[in-house]
Amino acid sequence: MIRSMTGYARVVAGGAEDGRSWEVRAVNHRFLEIVLHLPDSLLGIEAELRRRVAQVVKRGRVELWLRHSAQEEQPSIRINPALLAELRGAVGEIAELWDAPLPEPDPLELLRWPGVLQAREIEEIQPEALLAHLDDALQELQASRLREGSALAEIFLQKLGAMEEILQSLRVQLPGIEARLAERLERRLGDLRQQVEPGRWEQELVFYLHRQDVAEEMERLTTHLAEIRQVLQRDEAVGRRLDFLVQECNREANTLGSKAGDPQVSRAAIELKVLIEQLREQIQNVE
Structure with a gap:
């Protein structure tokens, strides 16, 4: 049975609360072209990902995403309020020691202080589990292309x-x-x-x-x-x-x-x- 070069599949790669999923989209192309959109933590298994895709798809352009909706809804950075309060308190202590009023600290200057801005913590990704779910996504893609x-x-x-x-x-x-x-x-x-x-x-x-x-x-x-x-x-x-x-x-x-x-x-x-x-x-x- 022939297969179309176009198809789409989406498979949840973690629990419902995790929000992580594989998304695969295939379109027409003269040869096989695989495009990966992955977090840096998965670059070590890029070759294995390409191998698994090539086992299923022989021709076409395949784009693969690892989505994480739960993380996408959260801000990428956050402020450390405890450290910010300590910095303002330190400015007040300096004013008392000098016995002279000091202007309010510039908020933008405070943001440059190490630790005031913190990157959002990202859960560790388990490659073995993700690869198993990728196989499910590729099978779903294959079914779509067969239809x-x-x-x-x-x-x-x-x-x-x-x-x-x-x-x-x-x-x-x-x-x-x-x-x-x-x-x-x-x-x-x-x-x-x-x-x-x-x-x-x-x-x-x-x-x-x-x-x-x-x-x-x-x-x-x-x-x-x-x-x-x-x-x-x-x-x-x-x-x-x-x-x-x-x-x-x-x-x-x-x-x-x-x-x-x-x-x-x-x-x-x-x-x-x-x-x-x-x-x-x-x-x-x-x-």
Whole structure:
């Protein structure tokens, strides 16, 4: 089953009161790109995080966050009121010792005193527990991508079925198309048929019909469509292979259109190219 390159997952990594969670978002990208948004305390396991993501995702841009809503709601720094009171008391003692009034201390100057501003304490992060929850988030991401991939597969099958119907209808009409081409050639040459050497007329007719023959392109296109159906069943990253097969389909449809000597073949080639382009656009979302 194919997988989409887009997906999202969020898994709580601690208790409800802890507020810590993994958030994973995947979008389309030509290659695999992993972007980590982590606290400094987890930089030591960055390689392991990348390895675990790469085991699940083979193609796309993956962004990974460790969120901590409980800490985000708190201020990042706080004031030490006890130390601040001691500093103001010390200024008062200096005024008494000098027996001279002193101005009130500047609050901004007091903030520069070591210890007045304190950083918010952050709970120690246990990497082992976080890695286990990361695996849960990656599995949820994979399920999300599989659901989107299933929807894409339905679209692909509809487009493939429509193209196969066009080819089958055209295949049934080929004998009549060839007869009309031969009749048209005869009308154009008219009396010239009497002026050519025996056997040359038949050679020219065969050559003309061969140039207008689209059966080979139709067979190759049918083979490519069957291969796409098989690839859709593989449990692996198939986006690049599908993209290549669609390019081959487009090449055959272009040749079909350039060789078309009948309006029915021209219309069929246009319809096929429209469906192939729609298929190509959707394949850009496949891993």
